[in-house]
Amino acid sequence: MRVLIVDDSKMMRVMHVRSLRQAGYEAHVTEAGNGEEALAAFAPGAFDLVIVDWNMPGMDGLEFVRAAREREREAGTGRTPIVMITSQSTDEQMLRAKDAGVDTLLTKPVTADALAVTLELLLTSRA
Template identity: 50%
Template sequence: RFHVEASASAEATDTQSATVLLIDTEIAECKAIEHMLAFMGASVTRASDLSHMEMASKFRHILIGGRLLLQAPDSERANLQRWHDRIAVLANIDDQIDHWHCLLRPVTASALQGLMRQTPRAADAGERAHISRHTRFDHLSVLVAEDNDVNRDVIRAILGALRIQPVLCKNGEEATAAYRAAGGAFDLVLMDCEMPVMDGITATQKIREIEQQSGLSRTPIVALTAHVLQEQRQRMIDAGMDNFLSKPVRKDAVQKLLADLGMEKHLQVVSFDNRRDS
């Protein structure tokens, strides 16, 4: 405990001279960002529109909501370029924002700490831009039905590493109830086939019935199975399953599955270093 508190104090000291202009319309997130920055020792001024950029010269860092940037007229965005080195854009995963330094929402304390430690005018000192494309899955809502505690924990850990927080069920009956209660609001269902109370094939059939009766769009259902004989595979397909994931489940297999289903989202992030060209 002492070590953590000492580290937090040191990090706050590093940013005590930082002044931040925060321009965004998301009130709740602005309050959270302001609280984190204040804890680090930074001074924050909040605004809700880009007209406040007229006082940009007073601030070491400028945080701008991605939607404000995207909705701004071309002339206004062109004017923002003069402050490019001070601006970080608060971007959602689906925002199409190029050539700006981005902080992905929800903004974390570690991301803010990294930003606060940057030198304000590094870009004018021969800074190099690095454009990276990040694959994200944290927008997904996933329902998992698996009766084995170990297997369920493995799947939860794999999805957690992909920043997916799944809804976990121990049998098909629980999964069917969860699907109905959520109004089918899942992007994916991972369904074990052999479970007590209600097996995965029966649960899949019931989910498909719910979709038909309620006019819901079809959610991909992927079978979790250690072995699939041809006749079993056909039975799963006939029940309404769309794909198969072999046990033990591996992270790379899950990532490939999500990519094959077109569930990836990408964010292009521009970051900088201070190395000069020789």
């Protein structure tokens, strides 16, 4: 599985990689420290999954998701599953995330078990 992990915290990126492994996913991971780096790495069909933090300096996660979805629309490709992680998940934030094209919104702290369940539901529903 090819995964793009986007978070301004290196420690959080390491934790997400560890959680993927604990969940049984063998992943080739590309890391990005912000939305700009992620967008430079993102191409339609290049990844099987994106895990992105909402709050980052510069281009935040929501802006990245909108730009990534626009690239997919322009290319006429399928949608890459995107899991967004945030410290708060109000109804308004959940709506904004869904409108931008986020598939699943998780609230920090995200445990390996929570990520595993989310990915199982998200990835099997696309199979």
